[in-house]
Amino acid sequence: MSFVLGTYARKNISFSQGKGSYLYDINGNKYLDFVSGIAVNSLGHCHEHLIKIINEQSKKLWHVSNAFIIPEQERLAKRLTEHTFADFVCFQNSGTEATEASIKIARKYFHEIGKPNKKRIITFKGAFHGRTIAALFAANNPKHTKGFDPIVDGFDQVPFADHETLKKTITDKTAAILVETIQGEGGIKEIPDYCLKGLREICNEKNILLILDEVQCGVGRTGDFFAFEKSGITPDIVPIAKGIGGGFPIGACLLTKKVSIGMKPGTHGSTFGGNPLAMSVGNGVLDIILSDGFLKNVKKISEYFNNELINIKKKYPKIILEIRGRGLLRGLKLAVDNTLFIENLAKNRMLVVKAEEQVIRLLPALIVSKKEIDEQSL
Numbered sequence: 001m002s003f004v005l006g007t008y009a010r011k012n013i014s015f016s017q018g019k020g021s022y023l024y025d026i027n028g029n030k031y032l033d034f035v036s037g038i039a040v041n042s043l044g045h046c047h048e049h050l051i052k053i054i055n056e057q058s059k060k061l062w063h064v065s066n067a068f069i070i071p072e073q074e075r076l077a078k079r080l081t082e083h084t085f086a087d088f089v090c091f092q093n094s095g096t097e098a099t100e101a102s103i104k105i106a107r108k109y110f111h112e113i114g115k116p117n118k119k120r121i122i123t124f125k126g127a128f129h130g131r132t133i134a135a136l137f138a139a140n141n142p143k144h145t146k147g148f149d150p151i152v153d154g155f156d157q158v159p160f161a162d163h164e165t166l167k168k169t170i171t172d173k174t175a176a177i178l179v180e181t182i183q184g185e186g187g188i189k190e191i192p193d194y195c196l197k198g199l200r201e202i203c204n205e206k207n208i209l210l211i212l213d214e215v216q217c218g219v220g221r222t223g224d225f226f227a228f229e230k231s232g233i234t235p236d237i238v239p240i241a242k243g244i245g246g247g248f249p250i251g252a253c254l255l256t257k258k259v260s261i262g263m264k265p266g267t268h269g270s271t272f273g274g275n276p277l278a279m280s281v282g283n284g285v286l287d288i289i290l291s292d293g294f295l296k297n298v299k300k301i302s303e304y305f306n307n308e309l310i311n312i313k314k315k316y317p318k319i320i321l322e323i324r325g326r327g328l329l330r331g332l333k334l335a336v337d338n339t340l341f342i343e344n345l346a347k348n349r350m351l352v353v354k355a356e357e358q359v360i361r362l363l364p365a366l367i368v369s370k371k372e373i374d375e376q377s378l
């Protein structure tokens with residue numbers, strides 16, 4: 001009997017310890033962890049640098065209200081802006097909050113520039129933006145929204161990769177396009193660079209903001225700090241979370257100066273968002289991810305990983321139909337039931353997670369080694 005509300009279909013495995021790419025269950029069995037808390041444990045489990053940082057910070061200061069200037073928060077915001085398109089950062093605790101903050105920022109921007117009717121957000125089928133009430137109806141997945149009506153209005157959904165419908169859906173009420181650069185839960189579906197460029201062009205033409213949800217695909221997962229970087233475009237707003245905390249709950253919304261103008265004192269807030277403990281960990285994650293050669297190595301290991309996946313697909317062409325994704329955000333589209341497949345992998349001490357379209361997601365830690373990748377190929 002569990003007294004935890006049954007909102008998850010949990011596997012009957014519990015872990016007591018983790019180290020790098022491995023997890024150890026309460027019976028001492030060792031698992032190769034290619035879930036990484038769904039792209040959260042970017043530096044693997046119990047990274048020495050993060051242990052040191054959290055130990056040191058825990059002896060100094062855990063939490064103060066955002067009513068005060070928080071130096072650790074200032075530092076993380078400065079570093080994030082120095083390394084990205086953004087001019088400002090607003091801290092939250094989760095991905096869904098970061099996405100919601102993005103929606104608020106976009107709407108407030110148009111309010112501020114005297115276009116109060118420009119408030120609707122275009123989203124894409126297969127999207128996932130989190131579980132708060134607006135994020136649910138933004139993604140509009142019937143599996144997640146059923147029973148949670150009344151519908152939260154303000155979102156217009158279009159099919160994935162249907163440019164014509166997208167163009168027809170834009171009206172003078174459209175404030176923003178909100179899209180994951182790579183759909184995670186939806187089945188590891190990448191927006192090709194030329195489409196991202198096209199989205200940017202439409203946004204420029206129609207005075208619409210481009211919000212790229214990089215909660216899952218950002219913070220080094222693709223080998224670039226952001227997945228959109230390869231396309232050469234600049235978004236207006238980018239929510240992140242997961243990997244930036246390395247296991248500590250952090251969400252953040254990155255934005256340009258242009259769109260920041262409406263966000264004055266009192267327009268947004270979070271009790272916990274950006275507290276000293278969380279921000280120290282976030283800075284610790286950046287110490288590693290932004291260190292010389294780290295992302296280059298993620299790209300190199302990703303290439304090796306992809307080649308190994310290609311080999312496995314060649315070996316089992318009737319089971320693996322397609323390899324999707326980029327970097328260390330990979331999906332295998334299966335011809336067989338993905339849930340059963342995942343259960344069998346877990347019996348063989350390897351952990352992966354599912355996505356839509358019979359896809360299994362492989363999300364190794366960014367510090368994964370060749371040797372560990374070889375283990376999954378056996």
Ligand SMILES: Cc1ncc(COP(=O)(O)O)c(C=O)c1O
Binds near residue numbers: 095128129131214241
């Ligand atoms: C693209 C994307 N956006 C938002 C979220 C929501 O993040 P969180 O669960 O931290 O609220 C997720 C979580 O999987 C995600 O993948």
